Amino acid sequence: MKILPAILFCLLQFAGPAFGAVLLPQTGQYATYASGDDGELRTGLAWPIPRFTDHGDGSITDTLTGLTWSADANLMATRDPAFDPDGDGKVSFQEALNYIAKINRESYLGHSDWRLPNRKELMSLIDFSRFDPVLPLYHPFSSVVSGPYWSSTTFAERPARAWTVDLYDGQIWDTTKTGNGGFVWPVRSGGTGTLQLPKTGQIRCYDEGGYSVSCTGTGQDGDVGAGSVWPTPRFTDLGDGSVLDHLTGLMVPWDGNLMATRDPAFDNDDSPGDGRVYWTDALNYIAKLNNELFLGHNDWRLPNVIELESFIDSEKYNPALPAGVPFGNVQTNAAYWSGTTQAADTGNGWVVHMGSGYMVANFKANRKRYVWPVRLARGMITGSILFQGTGLAGVTVTLKGTTSLTAGTDRQGAYTFLGLEDGNYTLTPTLDGYVFTPSGLTLNILGFPVTGQDFTASCLSDTDGDNICDPFDNCPGIANPDQSDCNGDGKGDLCDPDPFPPEVCDGIDNNCNGSIDEDLTRDCVTACGTGTEICSAGIWVNCTAPPVLNEICDGLDNNCDGTVDEGVTNACGTCGPAPDEICDGLDNNCNGQVDEGVTNACGTCGPAPDEICDGLDNNCDGTVDENLTRTCSTLCGTGIETCATGTWVNCTAPQPSTEICDGLDNDCNGVIDEGCSCTDGATRSCGTDVGACSPGMQTCTGGVWETTCTGEIPPQAEICGDGIDNDCNGITDDNCVNSNDGTSGGDNETSVPTPPAPQPTSLETVSPAASSSGGGGGGGGGCTLTTRKNGWSGDLLYLLHLIFFPGRRRHA
Numbered sequence: 001m002k003i004l005p006a007i008l009f010c011l012l013q014f015a016g017p018a019f020g021a022v023l024l025p026q027t028g029q030y031a032t033y034a035s036g037d038d039g040e041l042r043t044g045l046a047w048p049i050p051r052f053t054d055h056g057d058g059s060i061t062d063t064l065t066g067l068t069w070s071a072d073a074n075l076m077a078t079r080d081p082a083f084d085p086d087g088d089g090k091v092s093f094q095e096a097l098n099y100i101a102k103i104n105r106e107s108y109l110g111h112s113d114w115r116l117p118n119r120k121e122l123m124s125l126i127d128f129s130r131f132d133p134v135l136p137l138y139h140p141f142s143s144v145v146s147g148p149y150w151s152s153t154t155f156a157e158r159p160a161r162a163w164t165v166d167l168y169d170g171q172i173w174d175t176t177k178t179g180n181g182g183f184v185w186p187v188r189s190g191g192t193g194t195l196q197l198p199k200t201g202q203i204r205c206y207d208e209g210g211y212s213v214s215c216t217g218t219g220q221d222g223d224v225g226a227g228s229v230w231p232t233p234r235f236t237d238l239g240d241g242s243v244l245d246h247l248t249g250l251m252v253p254w255d256g257n258l259m260a261t262r263d264p265a266f267d268n269d270d271s272p273g274d275g276r277v278y279w280t281d282a283l284n285y286i287a288k289l290n291n292e293l294f295l296g297h298n299d300w301r302l303p304n305v306i307e308l309e310s311f312i313d314s315e316k317y318n319p320a321l322p323a324g325v326p327f328g329n330v331q332t333n334a335a336y337w338s339g340t341t342q343a344a345d346t347g348n349g350w351v352v353h354m355g356s357g358y359m360v361a362n363f364k365a366n367r368k369r370y371v372w373p374v375r376l377a378r379g380m381i382t383g384s385i386l387f388q389g390t391g392l393a394g395v396t397v398t399l400k401g402t403t404s405l406t407a408g409t410d411r412q413g414a415y416t417f418l419g420l421e422d423g424n425y426t427l428t429p430t431l432d433g434y435v436f437t438p439s440g441l442t443l444n445i446l447g448f449p450v451t452g453q454d455f456t457a458s459c460l461s462d463t464d465g466d467n468i469c470d471p472f473d474n475c476p477g478i479a480n481p482d483q484s485d486c487n488g489d490g491k492g493d494l495c496d497p498d499p500f501p502p503e504v505c506d507g508i509d510n511n512c513n514g515s516i517d518e519d520l521t522r523d524c525v526t527a528c529g530t531g532t533e534i535c536s537a538g539i540w541v542n543c544t545a546p547p548v549l550n551e552i553c554d555g556l557d558n559n560c561d562g563t564v565d566e567g568v569t570n571a572c573g574t575c576g577p578a579p580d581e582i583c584d585g586l587d588n589n590c591n592g593q594v595d596e597g598v599t600n601a602c603g604t605c606g607p608a609p610d611e612i613c614d615g616l617d618n619n620c621d622g623t624v625d626e627n628l629t630r631t632c633s634t635l636c637g638t639g640i641e642t643c644a645t646g647t648w649v650n651c652t653a654p655q656p657s658t659e660i661c662d663g664l665d666n667d668c669n670g671v672i673d674e675g676c677s678c679t680d681g682a683t684r685s686c687g688t689d690v691g692a693c694s695p696g697m698q699t700c701t702g703g704v705w706e707t708t709c710t711g712e713i714p715p716q717a718e719i720c721g722d723g724i725d726n727d728c729n730g731i732t733d734d735n736c737v738n739s740n741d742g743t744s745g746g747d748n749e750t751s752v753p754t755p756p757a758p759q760p761t762s763l764e765t766v767s768p769a770a771s772s773s774g775g776g777g778g779g780g781g782g783c784t785l786t787t788r789k790n791g792w793s794g795d796l797l798y799l800l801h802l803i804f805f806p807g808r809r810r811h812a
Contacts, residue, residue, distance in 0.1 A: 021407060021416040022228050023195045024248055025064055027304050027340050028127035028136065036283045038128075038304040038340040043376070047136075048194050054140045058109050059190065065124050066193025067117075070186045074143040075103075089145070089184065093162050093177035094208055096150040096184045097219045103186060105507035105538045107516075112508075114186040116152040118221040119314055120197050121187055122165040123172065123359075128305060131344035134170040148175060150182035153200050153221040157317035157356050160210030169344035172309075172359040177208040189226065196410055198247055199227035201313035201322060221314070230322070231405050231417075237326035238421070242295055244377055246405055248310050249418030250303070251377045253295075256330030256354070259285055259371055269368065275331070279349045279364035282337040282371045289373060300373040302339035305350035305359065307374055312357045320357035330354055335362065337369045379420030379445045383453030385413045385429055385436070388467055392457050394431060401425030422446050429455050433471030486512035507538025528560035615646030635668035661703035676703030687712035691725025691732075 026044035033039060053061045054071065061068045072078050076099055077089030083099055084091050091099070096116055104112040127136040132146045148164035155161040155174035164175045164182045175181035205215035205222040215223035231246040238244055242251050255261050260275030266285055267273050277285070282302055290298040313322040319332050332355030341364075342348035348361035351369050362369060385395045391413025399405045402423030409415045428440040434457045443450050459469035466479035474485050475492035484493045486500050493499035493512075500511045509516050520535035524543035531545030549558040553568040553575030570578035572590035581588045583598045583605030600608035601620035608619040617624050628643035632651035639653030656668045661676035673679055678700035686709035687695040696712030698705050715728040720736035727734075 021231055021249070021418040022198045022247060023416075023418075024306050024310060025124075025195060027306055028129045029304075029340055029343075030129055031341070031346075033341045033346060034280055034283050036286055036301065036339065038302075038338070041301055041304075041339070043301070043304060044306065045195055051136055052140050053191070060140055061191040062124070062193065063191070064194050065121070065197055066189065066191045067121060067124070067197075068188050068190025069125075069141070070109075070114075071141060072143050073141045073185050074145055074183055075186060076184050078143055086180075090147070090180045090182065091184065092180055092208070093150055093175075093182070096182065097152070099184050100186055100219055107507075108186070111188055111190070114188050115224050115226065116150060116219060117185065117187040118200050118202075118224070118226055119151040119153040119163045119165070119172065120200050120227060122149060122151045122185070123170075123306075123309070124197055125167075126165070126170045128170065128340050128350070129343050131169045131342075133167045134343070135167065145183050148173075148182045149185050150175075151221070152219065152224065153202050153314050154204075154206045155357075156202070156315055156320070158210065159206035159212070160208065163314070163357075169342060169361065170359075171361060172357075174356075174358075192412065196228045197226075198310070199225060199229060201230075201315045203315055228410070229408065231407055233405070234322055235326055236403055240295055243326050244403075244419045244421075245311070246403075246417070246419050248307070249377050249380065250307060250310070250374045251419065252327075252372060252374050254326065254328055256327050256372060257370055258373065261329065263288070271368070275370055276334060276368035277371065278366075278368055279337055282369070283339070285371055286373055294373075297375055299375050301375065302337060303372065303374040305338040305340040305352065308336060308338045308350075308352040308372070309359055311354070312352065314357060317356055319354045321354065331370045335360070335369050336372050377419035377421075378449070379418075379422065380449040380451075381417040381420065381425070381427070381443070381445070381453055382449070382451045383415055383427070383455070385409050385415070385455045385457055387413075387434070387457040392431070392434070395429050395434075395436075395455075395457070396431065398428045398430070399425055400428075420445055427453055429457075431457070433460050433469040434458065435460050484512075486510075505535035505538055505540060526560070613643035613646055613648060661700065673703070678703060678705055687714065688728055690730055691728040692716065693728035 023045045026042055026046055027038055028047070029039045030042065031039045048063045051062065051064060053063055055061065055068075058071050059068050060071045074089040076083055076091070077087060080099070080102070081087040081089075083102065084095070100114055100116050104114050108114060125136075126134050128134070130137065133144045135141065135144060144167060146166075146168035148166045151163045151165060153163045155163055158174065160178070161174040161176050163172055165172050200221055202221045203215075203225070205213050205218050205220040207213050217223065228247075234245065234247050236244045236246065237254065238251075241254050243254050244251050257275040259267055259277070260273060263285070264273040264275075266288065267275055267277055267281075269277060269281070286300055286302050289300045294300060312320050314320070316323065319325075319330050321327070321330065332353075335351035335353040335358065338350045338352065340350045342350055342361035345361065347364055349364045350359065351362050351367075352359050381399070383397075385392050385397075391409065391411065393409055393411050393413060395409040395413070395415075397407050397409065397415045399407070399417050399420075402421045402425070405417055407415045407417055422445050424442070424444050426440055426442050429436045436455045436457050438455065441453050441455075443453065459467070461470045462468065462473070463470055463476050464473065464479040466473065466481045468481060468483060470476045473492075474480070474483055474490055475495035478492070478494045480492045480494045485491065485496070486493055487496065487498070489496065491499070500513075503510045503515075503518060503520060505517055505520050505522075507516060517535040517538060521532050522535075522540065524531050524533040524540070524545050526543070526545040527548050528546035531543050533540045533543040535541075546560075548560055551558045551566060551568050553565050555564060557564050565575070569575060570590070572578050578589040578591070581593075581596060581598050583595050585594060587594050595605070599605060602608050603620075608621070611618045611626060611628055613625055613628050613630075615624060625643040625646065629640050630643075630648065632639050632641040632648070632653050634651075634653045635656050636654040639651050641648045641651040643649075657666045659666045659669075659674060659676075661673045661678065661680040663673060663679045665672045678684075680700055680703065682700040683697050684705070685695045686698045687693060689695050692713065693715055694711075694713040696709035698709055700706075716726045718725075718727045718734060718736070720733050723732060725732045
């Protein structure tokens with residue numbers, strides 16, 4: 001089933017554009033996101049290569065559409081920044097139209113037929129595989145802004161708004177005409193394209209307030225009417241549940257909500273049966289129709305976004321479809337899915353709203369939209385009409401047969417009929433003043449395109465032989481093949497008694513001498529006198545009359561209104577501002593009031609009295625003693641106190657306190673810790689570190705050193721023979737002697753210490769130590785310390801000895 005569409009599109013590549021039928025281009029999308037989507041099918045006319053031709057003069061032609069664009073996509077900001085107050089090129093709708101009028105007055109790049117593109121012309125630049133900007137890769141344009149651009153097409157539902165195309169992602173949305181809502185990209189019909197765009201359908205014009213106005217000279221879409229005229233009729237109800245669009249050759253179901261009518265069970269989501277589904281479900285429904293050979297065909301598809309948008313009539317809303325369309329059940333409360341994915345966010349699919357005409361992107365997975373299948377009807381007739389080897393435009397071609405239609409030839413003389421049913425047809429061309437060879441053609445369509453149905457035109461009469469047929473010749477009796485008509489009155493210059501009109505100041509070469517507004521001057525006048533001004537680019541400028549100045553206080557009538565110094569003398573009749581009022585009982589500023597604004601709240605001259613702490617409202621502001629503070633002090637320092645009802649209170653200065661032993665002057669008398677032996681918390685060492693003793697630590701508490709020496713190891717009684725200074729007097733084993741004679745010991749000698757006065761701590765006995773050289777029984781010199789435990793009698797004798805012979809040794 002894909003062979004015939006392939007043959008058709010190959011033929012369409014060579015058939016040329018048509019007046020009355022159009023060939024829709026591909027969207028540019030090549031990536032596939034689901035089976036059956038736009039990226040997989042790529043329906044439509046392939047783009048020519050190269051797509052754009054740069055003329056090197058500031059203009060670029062799109063070889064797909066034949067439209068010529070300014071190479072600078074933000075021409076206003078680059079060429080005429082002063083036209084836009086903020087210089088960024090983003091202006092209101094009317095300012096956009098005014099700028100186009102300006103460059104036409106100036107014959108920008110030698111042309112005066114620039115226009116603000118209509119919705120379809122601006123949309124034709126979109127490459128749906130791209131974003132930021134949404135233009136074809138390697139496009140040759142400069143200064144492209146990824147933002148909204150004005151079209152010349154008004155939003156029919158709310159005429160105070162117009163359609164803009166966002167070149168960031170391609171969305172077509174309505175924007176208020178009065179705001180600086182869009183950029184400006186001039187276009188003109190400057191070349192030959194592979195296809196011709198259709199008209200938008202808009203025929204009316206509106207001002208910025210949304211009120212209908214005459215289209216003449218506005219430059220709006222309804223005025224220019226660019227594009228191919230729709231065929232008549234545009235749609236045919238085929239009677240089998242389908243409708244054929246003769247403009248595009250697309251066939252669609254008559255039912256605008258086929259799923260809800262035919263297959264409600266297919267829609268089983270959270271709002272079952274309403275025909276609104278998610279994007280993948282829409283594609284699955286198309287597959288279902290093809291599997292079932294719906295209406296005998298298996299090539300139905302979800303339309304791509306260009307095909308879906310082609311149904312929109314910009315003159316209409318609710319629905320935004322041409323008047324009298326033979327459709328039923330069209331849904332205007334929500335959009336319809338296309339098979340095209342948004343490049344800026346591939347989770348989105350493009351939709352078109354049949355109620356308003358919006359073309360935006362919706363989330364595929366959480367937005368439910370309607371489904372309207374399409375397919376391409378294959379019946380087609382193409383041909384051309386030539387006059388003296390050149391295409392003849394404007395010829396009406398009438399088709400009669402199974403389907404009856406009319407079309408017209410384009411600038412190349414080509415015509416096309418699309419979406420024809422099989423059957424027999426006749427073709428007849430007509431144009432006043434011409435005859436055609438042959439006068440008509442008869443043909444038969446059996447599913448395949450019929451091409452090459454050509455005619456040759458010749459003049460019915462050409463009196464002067466200049467190859468301009470008499471009905472169109474502005475000098476039928478004088479050969480003038482160039483048909484020059486300077487004054488535009490329909491009479492050629494060669495046969496017009498007054499062919500050259502005078503030059504007027506309008507930016508146009510009225511007298512056809514090659515110069516614009518040359519040597520034009522006129523009188524000009526101001527309130528201050530007369531002068532002369534000259535014409536430049538259609539505008540009168542440089543008036544030499546004395547200028548009207550702002551009035552200044554100089555005794556002269558500067559603004560020439562007959563009054564001197566009006567508005568610049570003060571109430572007192574002097575120059576400059578009126579004198580300031582002062583408190584002197586006089587009306588200094590001549591306003592009829594005395595001392596206004598210069599007496600204080602208390603009714604006296606000068607500032608109001610200062611408030612003082614006296615319980616009175618001294619400054620007459622209705623509050624007593626407000627916000628009064630002063631410095632206060634004690635022996636310990638200074639602070640702030642406040643006034644309350646005439647009394648100073650709440651001094652914040654530090655106050656004296658009872659002296660404590662903390663190293664501070666608590667009572668602020670200049671003496672620290674008076675009466676204290678020490679400072680609380682201080683520590684000092686106590687005891688001794690001589691011999692076996694170890695010092696401790698005393699702490700100051702309540703200004704007095706504690707009596708306890710914490711951690712001290714104090715002196716102990718001397719233990720003879722241990723080699724340690726137990727009593728910490730600096731002598732080891734002092735007061736130790738032998739028990740026999742105090743000199744040398746024999747067997748079992750002992751020594752008894754004489755305890756150090758005055759506090760013996762133990763009783764000691766000395767026993768003879770074994771001599772290193774003595775004999776028998778281990779006797780020898782030295783002594784051994786033993787504790788006396790042999791009864792109370794020995795102890796008693798020892799104590800008596802200590803009492804009566806202190807400091808002397810006793811030998812036991």
